[in-house]
Amino acid sequence: MTQSVVVQVGQCGNQIGCCFWDLALRExxxxxxxxxxxxxxxxxFRNVDxxxxxxxxxxxxxKICSLKARAVLIDMExxxxxxxxxxxxxxxxxxxxxxxxxxxSGNNWAVGHKVFGSLYQDQILEKFRKxxxxxxxxxxxxxxxxxxxxxxxxxxxxLLKSLFDIISKxxxxxxxxxxGTTVKPKSLVTSSSGALKKQHKKxxxxxxNIVANLLLNLTSSxxxxxxxxxxxxxxxxxxxxxxxxxxxxxxxxxxxxxxxVNIPPRRLDQMFSDAFSKDHQLLRADPKHSLYLxxxxxxxxNVQISDLRRNIERLKPSLQFxxxxxxxxxxxxCSVPPVGHSHSLLALANNTCVKPTFMELKERFMRLYKxxxxxxxxxxxxGMEESCFTEAVSSLSALIQEYDQLDATxxxxxxxxxxxxxxx
Amino acid sequence: xxxxxxxxxSCKERFFSEEENGVPIARAVLVDMEPKVINQTxxxxxxxxxxxxGQHAxxxxxxxSGNNWAYGYSVHxxxxxxxxxxIIRKEVEKCDSFSGFFxxxxxxxxxxxxxxxxVTQNLxxxxxxxxxxxxxxxxxxxxxxxxxNYNSILTLSHLYRSSDALLLHENDAIHKICAKLMNIKQISxxxxxxxxxxxxxxxxxxxxxxxxxFHYRRNPLGDLMEHLVPHPEFKMLSVRNIPHMxxxxxxxxxxxWAGLLKHLRQMLISNAKMEEGIDRHVWPPLSGxxxxxxxSLNKDLxxxxxxxxxxxxxxxDVQSADVxxxxxxxxxTSWLKPVNAFNVWKTQxxxxxxxxxxxxxSNSQFLVKPLDMIVGKAWNxxxxxxYIHQYTKFGIEEEDFLDSFTSxxxxxxxxxxx
Numbered sequence: 001m002t003q004s005v006v007v008q009v010g011q012c013g014n015q016i017g018c019c020f021w022d023l024a025l026r027e028x029x030x031x032x033x034x035x036x037x038x039x040x041x042x043x044x045f046r047n048v049d050x051x052x053x054x055x056x057x058x059x060x061x062x063k064i065c066s067l068k069a070r071a072v073l074i075d076m077e078x079x080x081x082x083x084x085x086x087x088x089x090x091x092x093x094x095x096x097x098x099x100x101x102x103x104x105s106g107n108n109w110a111v112g113h114k115v116f117g118s119l120y121q122d123q124i125l126e127k128f129r130k131x132x133x134x135x136x137x138x139x140x141x142x143x144x145x146x147x148x149x150x151x152x153x154x155x156x157x158x159l160l161k162s163l164f165d166i167i168s169k170x171x172x173x174x175x176x177x178x179x180g181t182t183v184k185p186k187s188l189v190t191s192s193s194g195a196l197k198k199q200h201k202k203x204x205x206x207x208x209n210i211v212a213n214l215l216l217n218l219t220s221s222x223x224x225x226x227x228x229x230x231x232x233x234x235x236x237x238x239x240x241x242x243x244x245x246x247x248x249x250x251x252x253x254x255x256x257x258x259x260x261v262n263i264p265p266r267r268l269d270q271m272f273s274d275a276f277s278k279d280h281q282l283l284r285a286d287p288k289h290s291l292y293l294x295x296x297x298x299x300x301x302n303v304q305i306s307d308l309r310r311n312i313e314r315l316k317p318s319l320q321f322x323x324x325x326x327x328x329x330x331x332x333x334c335s336v337p338p339v340g341h342s343h344s345l346l347a348l349a350n351n352t353c354v355k356p357t358f359m360e361l362k363e364r365f366m367r368l369y370k371x372x373x374x375x376x377x378x379x380x381x382x383g384m385e386e387s388c389f390t391e392a393v394s395s396l397s398a399l400i401q402e403y404d405q406l407d408a409t410x411x412x413x414x415x416x417x418x419x420x421x422x423x424x
Numbered sequence: 425x426x427x428x429x430x431x432x433x434s435c436k437e438r439f440f441s442e443e444e445n446g447v448p449i450a451r452a453v454l455v456d457m458e459p460k461v462i463n464q465t466x467x468x469x470x471x472x473x474x475x476x477x478g479q480h481a482x483x484x485x486x487x488x489s490g491n492n493w494a495y496g497y498s499v500h501x502x503x504x505x506x507x508x509x510x511i512i513r514k515e516v517e518k519c520d521s522f523s524g525f526f527x528x529x530x531x532x533x534x535x536x537x538x539x540x541x542x543v544t545q546n547l548x549x550x551x552x553x554x555x556x557x558x559x560x561x562x563x564x565x566x567x568x569x570x571x572x573n574y575n576s577i578l579t580l581s582h583l584y585r586s587s588d589a590l591l592l593h594e595n596d597a598i599h600k601i602c603a604k605l606m607n608i609k610q611i612s613x614x615x616x617x618x619x620x621x622x623x624x625x626x627x628x629x630x631x632x633x634x635x636x637x638f639h640y641r642r643n644p645l646g647d648l649m650e651h652l653v654p655h656p657e658f659k660m661l662s663v664r665n666i667p668h669m670x671x672x673x674x675x676x677x678x679x680x681w682a683g684l685l686k687h688l689r690q691m692l693i694s695n696a697k698m699e700e701g702i703d704r705h706v707w708p709p710l711s712g713x714x715x716x717x718x719x720s721l722n723k724d725l726x727x728x729x730x731x732x733x734x735x736x737x738x739x740x741d742v743q744s745a746d747v748x749x750x751x752x753x754x755x756x757t758s759w760l761k762p763v764n765a766f767n768v769w770k771t772q773x774x775x776x777x778x779x780x781x782x783x784x785x786s787n788s789q790f791l792v793k794p795l796d797m798i799v800g801k802a803w804n805x806x807x808x809x810x811y812i813h814q815y816t817k818f819g820i821e822e823e824d825f826l827d828s829f830t831s832x833x834x835x836x837x838x839x840x841x842x
Binding site for chain 1: 488807
């Protein structure tokens with residue numbers, strides 16, 4: 001089995017990360033009754049003998065001594081990380097995994113990317129390398145960050161470039177961004193506030209929990225047993241038909257916002273229907289009325305292959321798939337359900353419904369850019385030029401165009417292409 | 425009873441080698457690029473207390489192949505070639521009279537398909553005098569792996585070169601057997617694998633070597649190949665068995681050989697996957713008339729022409745079973761006479777819980793339509809170049825895809841022209 005490292009950048013990234021580690025611990029505690037450090041738990045945690053000073057404390061088997069998260073925490077302000085280190089999760093992290101500064105990035109991508117990027121480049125690389133060394137077989141980096149702020153977005157995208165050095169040996173990098181657009185990751189799972197209906201006192205808490213759950217469910221089939229396992233590299237293999245079209249929309253059912261809520265068990269088939277409804281998407285998007293390039297269904301709990309197939313057959317007619325991928329389904333069955341539920345479903349779709357999101361983003365950007373609003377805050381940062389902006393817009397436009405071309409094929413009849421003819 | 429001892433001895437010799445404490449060890453080598461399934465398999469076997477896998481018979485890695493045929497074939501293959509072949513060699517050395525390999529794999533994923541093809545090729549190189557039969561799982565038409573059609577065509581085209589026979593099992597067909605004949609409500613992979621194991625057992629459990637002798641066959645693989653693969657252009661074999669039902673229904677049913685064989689024959693000529701839903705409107709052409717024109721892939725009602733068939737009968741009064749219906753020349757292609765094309769093996773001993781059972785292993789047009797569909801879908805996807813970058817990344821180029829398409833179109837055409 002393989003290991004993954006979580007890199008949480010910025011305020012948003014770290015808050016989500018915090019939820020994630022809390023949930024991960026609960027999930028493994030529920031499954032791992034005997035307290036033995038097994039392969040499943042090693043995917044996200046190291047087992048460390050805290051009495052040993054320095055680096056030599058890793059234990060690979062036997063009883064769990066002290067669990068340490070395979071994580072790197074990065075923030076240019078101290079507030080959030082300090083809170084984590086003083087909170088209930090303080091023993092899960094050690095100070096060697098942190099990179100913090102004091103002043104923050106001021107919501108300025110240029111500051112995050114150029115200033116802090118160059119300042120912390122070596123430290124970042126060092127932490128990544130260390131975290132990789134602690135892994136037997138590192139498969140994936142998960143990078144959690146927002147797009148709207150300065151650190152998560154700027155420094156978050158900067159460190160991607162650093163990671164490419166390390167990941168020439170690894171195949172996968174998954175970004176989970178709140179409306180994340182990044183440079184060149186293999187695949188990107190986007191989420192935004194679209195899914196939340198109820199009002200909570202701390203709205204971000206509920207949202208962060210959803211994203212944290214998403215990460216857990218994404219990796220469940222690689223960590224736990226099931227009749228149809230799915231490893232993380234299978235996600236990028238099946239869901240990314242062309243390198244630039246690596247943006248995935250996710251939906252989670254049942255949608256649970258708090259860790260311990262007792263949702264009445266839904267009928268199994270209802271769970272599948274919900275996964276395709278507009279309301280359950282974690283991005284404000286409607287995949288049902290757009291074009292699917294590929295779709296993955298990751299089921300947890302006591303669900304068998306016949307349940308899965310029955311529902312695919314049932315839902316297929318109402319969904320539109322691109323002509324060359326009419327049966328574009330990737331499926332997995334993990335027998336371990338999430339804590340507090342009998343079953344759950346995570347659907348990942350590569351669908352043209354992300355296009356409106358990108359178009360809206362571009363529009364909002366252009367409105368500001370045309371007026372040159374706030375531009376000087378960026379340009380005064382060393383290394384930042386107007387070309388950074390123009391390049392970004394043009395690559396976004398190119399992406400939108402790709403989706404446009406695919407959409408144009410939507411209602412065309414599917415024709416079989418002429419085959420090779422063999423002389424007999 | 426001597427008969428019982430002889431049967432047990434034959435089973436043991438065929439499938440197991442003996443360990444010191446008398447616990448039989450399966451003559452098997454397990455290979456996977458990720459550990460979860462092998463671990464499960466090993467512990468399930470050991471739980472039975474009656475047999476187990478060899479301690480050093482497994483080869484495992486951590487990362488899997490990511491559903492990528494190219495990764496299984498071009499990366500894992502060469503990297504682990506030596507280790508895997510060593511384990512295989514040790515197992516072969518334990519055999520007194522080694523005849524060949526039975527390779528079990530799927531086509532849709534990355535390891536079974538890609539690494540499976542690589543290992544088969546190696547076996548062809550290193551054990552060129554031994555037989556190789558690949559048992560291949562044909563994926564569900566919908567919803568297993570998105571790139572399954574690519575992985576399938578790459579697998580089939582490579583195996584067509586390096587393997588001697590391909591025994592193909594379709595998930596869709598077995599699923600229907602579970603649903604309609606076994607009446608299972610919530611079908612799991614465990615159920616599907618049980619049916620598969622039953623089909624394999626009904627073929628590979630010992631049978632007598634001749635009509636009236638009481639000695640069990642000692643080279644089933646060789647015999648199967650000899651009967652069923654007379655020409656290297658035609659390697660696709662499929663299995664149909666009858667009856668197949670749940671324990672409950674079994675209690676209320678009686679069988680006659682005549683009834684079973686009539687159904688089985690109709691299943692053969694109408695290309696049915698199981699006994700229900702047999703199309704009774706399909707008849708072979710009357711002998712003496714000119715042969716039927718080329719099989720059209722678009723016709724629903726078509727007659728399934730065979731190259732060779734083997735029927736294995738197990739159970740009470742088996743000597744009275746009349747298989748004349750399978751010797752009709754109209755069932756077969758013109759270039760083989762029924763006396764050469766058809767064989768029957770009979771054994772008194774019943775199999776599993778069925779008082780009488782029959783299995784048909786057939787080299788016929790059974791698989792042309794599914795093959796044609798997979799080639800068509802893969803071709804459509806290839807035309808758009810979708811996912812190709814995932815393969816070229818590991819050294820499988822567009823050229824390789826085109827080669828695969830060409831060989832398989834050839835296979836489809838050859839079978840259609842029977």
